[in-house]
Amino acid sequence: xxxxxxxxxxxxxxxxxxxxxxxxxxxxxxxxxxxxxxxxxxxxxxxxxxxxxxxxxxxxxxxxxxxxxxxxxxxxxxxxxxxxxxxxxxxxxxxxxxxxxxxxxxxxxxxxxxxxxxxxxxxxxxxxxxxxxxxxxxxxxxxxxxxxxxxxxxxxxxxxxxxxxxxxxxxxxxxxxxxxxxxxxxxxxxxxxxxxxxxxxxxxxxxxxxxxxxxxxxxxxxxxxxxxxxxxxxxxxxxxxxxxxxxxxxxxxxxxxxxxxxxxxxxxxxxxxxxxxxxxxxxxxxxxxxxxxxxxxxxxxxxxxxxxxxxxxxxxxxxxx
Amino acid sequence: xxxxxxxxxxxxxxxxxxxxxxxxxxxxxxxxxxxxxxxxxxxxxxxxxxxxxxxxxxxxxxxxxxxxxxxxxxxxxxxxxxxxxxxxxxxxxxxxxxxxxxxxxxxxxxxxxxxxxxxxxxxxxxxxxxxxxxxxxxxxxxxxxxxxxxxxxxxxxxxxxxxxxxxxxxxxxxxxxxxxxxxxxxxxxxxxxxxxxxxxxxxxxxxxxxxxxxxxxxxxxxxxxxxxxxxxxxxxxxxxxxxxxxxxxxxxxxxxxxxxxxxxxxxxxxxxxxxxxxxxxxxxxxxxxxxxxxxxxxxxxxxxxx
Numbered sequence: 001x002x003x004x005x006x007x008x009x010x011x012x013x014x015x016x017x018x019x020x021x022x023x024x025x026x027x028x029x030x031x032x033x034x035x036x037x038x039x040x041x042x043x044x045x046x047x048x049x050x051x052x053x054x055x056x057x058x059x060x061x062x063x064x065x066x067x068x069x070x071x072x073x074x075x076x077x078x079x080x081x082x083x084x085x086x087x088x089x090x091x092x093x094x095x096x097x098x099x100x101x102x103x104x105x106x107x108x109x110x111x112x113x114x115x116x117x118x119x120x121x122x123x124x125x126x127x128x129x130x131x132x133x134x135x136x137x138x139x140x141x142x143x144x145x146x147x148x149x150x151x152x153x154x155x156x157x158x159x160x161x162x163x164x165x166x167x168x169x170x171x172x173x174x175x176x177x178x179x180x181x182x183x184x185x186x187x188x189x190x191x192x193x194x195x196x197x198x199x200x201x202x203x204x205x206x207x208x209x210x211x212x213x214x215x216x217x218x219x220x221x222x223x224x225x226x227x228x229x230x231x232x233x234x235x236x237x238x239x240x241x242x243x244x245x246x247x248x249x250x251x252x253x254x255x256x257x258x259x260x261x262x263x264x265x266x267x268x269x270x271x272x273x274x275x276x277x278x279x280x281x282x283x284x285x286x287x288x289x290x291x292x293x294x295x296x297x298x299x300x301x302x303x304x305x306x307x308x309x310x311x312x313x314x315x316x317x318x319x320x321x
Numbered sequence: 322x323x324x325x326x327x328x329x330x331x332x333x334x335x336x337x338x339x340x341x342x343x344x345x346x347x348x349x350x351x352x353x354x355x356x357x358x359x360x361x362x363x364x365x366x367x368x369x370x371x372x373x374x375x376x377x378x379x380x381x382x383x384x385x386x387x388x389x390x391x392x393x394x395x396x397x398x399x400x401x402x403x404x405x406x407x408x409x410x411x412x413x414x415x416x417x418x419x420x421x422x423x424x425x426x427x428x429x430x431x432x433x434x435x436x437x438x439x440x441x442x443x444x445x446x447x448x449x450x451x452x453x454x455x456x457x458x459x460x461x462x463x464x465x466x467x468x469x470x471x472x473x474x475x476x477x478x479x480x481x482x483x484x485x486x487x488x489x490x491x492x493x494x495x496x497x498x499x500x501x502x503x504x505x506x507x508x509x510x511x512x513x514x515x516x517x518x519x520x521x522x523x524x525x526x527x528x529x530x531x532x533x534x535x536x537x538x539x540x541x542x543x544x545x546x547x548x549x550x551x552x553x554x555x556x557x558x559x560x561x562x563x564x565x566x567x568x569x570x571x572x573x574x575x576x577x578x579x580x581x582x583x584x585x586x587x588x589x590x591x592x593x594x595x596x597x598x599x600x601x602x603x604x605x606x607x608x609x610x611x612x613x614x615x616x617x618x619x620x621x622x623x624x625x626x627x
Contacts, residue, residue, distance in 0.1 A: 020451055025463065032467035139598065143591035145543055147550050148583035151565060151572070155580075159573050166572075252453075259458040263547050267569070278551055281462045289463040296456030304454070 007309045014301045019071060021297040025290050026070050030063070032286075079291035084283040089291035092276060097295075099169060100272030103264065104257045106189055107196035112250070115201045119208025120239060126213055134205065141202030146260045150195040150267035157191060164191050167269035192268040196260045200253045207249060211242035244315055250307055258296045352599025355535075358592035366411035375402035377409040377559040385575045395577040398567060403577060407585050409559040419477050420541045424534055427487025428523070434488065435495025436518055446492070449485035457482050458544060465553050483537055490533055494526035528604035532597050539593035546586055561586045 037054050045053075054060045058069060073080075079089040122134040158166040165171070169188050175181050215221070215238040224234045265274035273292060280288035365372055375392075378401065386396040394403035434445040464478060498504055499522060507521050548554065549562030556563070561582035568578035 017451055017454055021455060024455070025460075028460075028463065029467060139594055140587075140591060143539065143587050143594050145546060145550075145583065145586055145590070147547060147562075148565065148579075148586065151568065151579045151583065155572055155576055255453070255456065258456045259544070259547070262458055262462075263550065266551060277459060277462055281466050282552065284466045286463060286466040289459060289466050293456055293459045293463055296459050297454050300454045300456065 003309070003312050006312060007305075010305050010308050014305050017301055018294070018298055022071060022074055022294060023067065025293055026067055029286060029290065074294070079294065080287040082280075082285055082288050084280070084285040084288070089288050092288060093273065093291055093295055096271065096273045096276050099270060100261055100265070100274065102185075103189065103192055103196060103270055103272060104261050106193040107260070108200070108253065108257065110193060110197040111200035111204055111253070114197075115204025116208055116243075116246075118201075118205040120212060120235070122205065122209040123212035123216070123238075124235065126209070131209075134209075138202040138206045141198050142206075144198060145263075146195055146199060147263040147267050149198050150192065150264055153191045153195055154267065164188075167267075169271055188268075192264050192270050195267070196257065196264045199260065200256055203249075203253075204246065207246055208242060211245050212238050215239075215241045244311070247307060247311060247314065250303075255300060258299065349599045349602050351595040352603065355592040355595030355599060358588060359596065362411060362589050362592065365408050369405070369408040369411065373402070373405040373408045375405040377401060377405040378557065385571060385578075387575075388577055394581045395575065397564065397575075397578055398571055403564070403581060406559045406564055407561065407582055410561045410564065410582065411585070411589075419481070420483060420534070420538045423481060423483035424487050424530065424537065426481075427484035428491050428530060430484060431488035431491025431493075432495055432518055432523065432526075435492040435499070436514055436522070442492070445488070449488050452482050452485050455482060458547065461544070461548055462551070462553070465548075471555075483541065486537065487530060487533060490529050491526055494529050495522050498522045498525050528600070532601045532604065535593040535597040535600070539590040539597075542586070542590055542593075 037050050037057070037059060051060075058066060061069075077090065079093065081087075082089050082092060085092065118134055118138075122131045125131045153164075154166055157164045165188050169185060170181070171184050171188075175184050212235075218238075218241075221234060221238060224237055261272060262274035262277050264270065265272045266278050269275065273295070277289060277292050280286070280292070382392070382396050382401065384396060384398050386392055388395045392402050392404065394407060397403055397406070430445050430449070434442040460482070461478060464474060468474060495518070499517070504517060504521055507517050512520070546560070546562040549560040550566050552563075552566055554560060554563070564582045565579055568575065568582075571578055
């Protein structure tokens, strides 16, 4: 049960963090030039009308009271009202969330799985031509801007080879059967997922290689080798221990995926949160972006929390006092 | 090939890392290559007129022309010369300067947290954690929606969210170094906390910060170009991201619009990462000479190869 208590305590520190993000965004919005009343009520009204709107919206109340109301509204799960689309922001986000989760989740899976395999391979062959080649590839891979990778993939695989669709998530008339529809989405998913996965893939593989080489320098490896364990078994010891530090940074990739998702979704017209963010920026629909900032922060906090808890599950040396 | 193997840092074992600088620079090709690219990039950024006579904003040429003698990289949809756009777009990497500020802030915060410990440490590290939770790109977009697309504000904001990485790094170094014998000796001699930090701890933490700096600059450049790619920023100022944004509509007819600015951007960021790599090799001279699992079947030992 100490693990549960630890998970609860970490959760308790995560919530004030989210509240702080909410306060920050609130202050930013209030710092912006222009009176929100004119944005909401339109130009050309009478002073009496504006006063009424101000009163109805609570904008005549003192600043701390407005902030408190805002936080209470957020805590109820109400993210506000989109100025441009005239719909609740929460509804918009829930509608777009599955597409982004699918894209980011797939990219995450590809990046971790391939990154681990390549990292182990490079570490086992450290100093060889393969290792050097992988190192160069990883360095180049982490310098590639995600939107440029996307453009190149579209250029080669969609425009020239015609293997993949150029953009979107589904074909224009959707296929008739459910199985065909799933295949259609997967077909559309390949290029954006690869584009988004490349940067985290490069860093996971490099970190994995480094951590395995560090683990291999530990005395228990010498012991294992002295006992005459086969190479593969010795390596398995090292991989298990190298996985721990790699796990810690996975939370950090949430940031990379949020940023990457906005850019990737723009390139591929993927109907997710990133595209919504760009749309909202171009129409100056700030309540929507506000909601997205909070959603992104909540996602990052949740992933960090999950990483902490997982760390405790995987590493028996960690105790929770 | 032997030179390359040396340059990986294996055979620099036992040498003074900062000694014989001139030779070492060439023994670390990462640093040499990255440095040369950055010198070229900075020169082009400062004096774009020196490498192109065309005006990046002048329209009226033949639109969507493939690379030719007159237009080495072709022209865009409005007939503007792409090469001059790439050259003039190099200066747009203003994130670099603001990153220096972020690094200084990060060093200060990290040093304070590591040296004073206790509540200072707790509070400052919570602050760092908080900043790292904020989705940078989305906050940048929020600012654009609220204040308009002045890229300068955005660059400052983005760089100001960049300090936690340095802060964590410096804090870790200071925490480890302050327990070492030389720090203990300095304290025994009556050195104040400030002197200990300034004369003993920070100089030893410096290599770690130095290695991180080019990486931070590279990330700032990537985010900045991502923003211009999204269409944020002054449309009258040439930028690599903006060219790539307009390229999307002409992917089938004009591949060069998407390809060349991307190459410029990737090579710049790659050069910065290579510099970081080279600095890492330079500051950690003793890397393992032999694979800890022993030579692979049929593989010559690195020592034999050299």
